[in-house]
Amino acid sequence: MSLSKKLSMVLLACMPATLLAQGCGKASDPVQVVQAQVEAYNAHDIDAFAACYADDVSIVDLSGKHPPIQGIAALKTTYAFLAKVPKAYRVAIVQRSVSGPVVVDHERVLGLPAGKGQPEAFAVYEVRQGKIQRVWFPPAQ
Structure with a gap:
């Protein structure tokens, strides 16, 4: 990986979520938009x-469990609820797939109380x- 690529990744990781989310609506890359919302979610x-x-x-x-x-x-x-959960509460992206305007994230919830798992x-x-127009959450196995 080139030095400029590494530096870009470090700078992106250090940006406050609010700055990342400001790109929403201006960025045309679906991955950037979805990543910005993940960062904002994790920043609560x-x-x-x-x-x-x-x-x-x-x-x-x-699954039909939630309206x-x-x-x-x-x-x-x-x-x-994001304003009230502990700072440790967040999602981690296990895997991401992209096809045109569709981004599919396999997510893991972290920072839950003991016994709640991940x-x-x-x-x-x-x-x-x-902008994210639609989101679907398929049923868990």
């Missing part, structure tokens, strides 16, 4: 997190015009 910054989503976002749990989330207001309400899930993001 609900405003930066929501900035990565379209106003009319649709988030669907395909769909429609729009930014509902997204902010649903994810308001649950894993898949998230399928559709990114259009620099």
Whole structure:
């Protein structure tokens, strides 16, 4: 890996989540948009997190266990818990696949209380015009 590539990766990792999320809506690369929302989520910054989503976002749990989330207001309400969880709470990307505007993340939840384990899930993001338009969470096995 070149020195400039390494330096870019270090600088990206050190950026505050709010600065990363400011790229949402301006970046056309779906991976950048999804990564910015992951960073904002892990920083527990609900405003930066929501900035990565379209106003009319649709988030669907395909297991049927949770009702769909429609729009930014509902997204902010649903994810308001981020302001209250311990700093250690976050998601790690186990694997990421990309096909055009679709980004599929295999995620692992970290920082849960003892005995809760490290649950894993898949998230399928559709990114259009620099914003996440739709998200699907397939059922866990």
